[in-house]
Amino acid sequence: MLAVRLLLGLAAIVIVLSLLGYGVSRDSRWLRFAGLSIKAGLALLVLIMLVYLLERLLLVI
Numbered sequence: 001m002l003a004v005r006l007l008l009g010l011a012a013i014v015i016v017l018s019l020l021g022y023g024v025s026r027d028s029r030w031l032r033f034a035g036l037s038i039k040a041g042l043a044l045l046v047l048i049m050l051v052y053l054l055e056r057l058l059l060v061i
Helices: 001-024 029-058
Strands: none
Touching: 001 029
């Protein structure tokens, strides 16, 4: 679980660096890379929420 959170933090750092790279060079490849990082970050967030939901459901049973 800690590894997934670290990957989520890494995705956030990559997004910030990508947007800074776009701000400096105005190259659209940076925006594409930022978009892929946002998608990966959202996928990890959904994974964390599913694990949390399953934990809650198993505690009820």
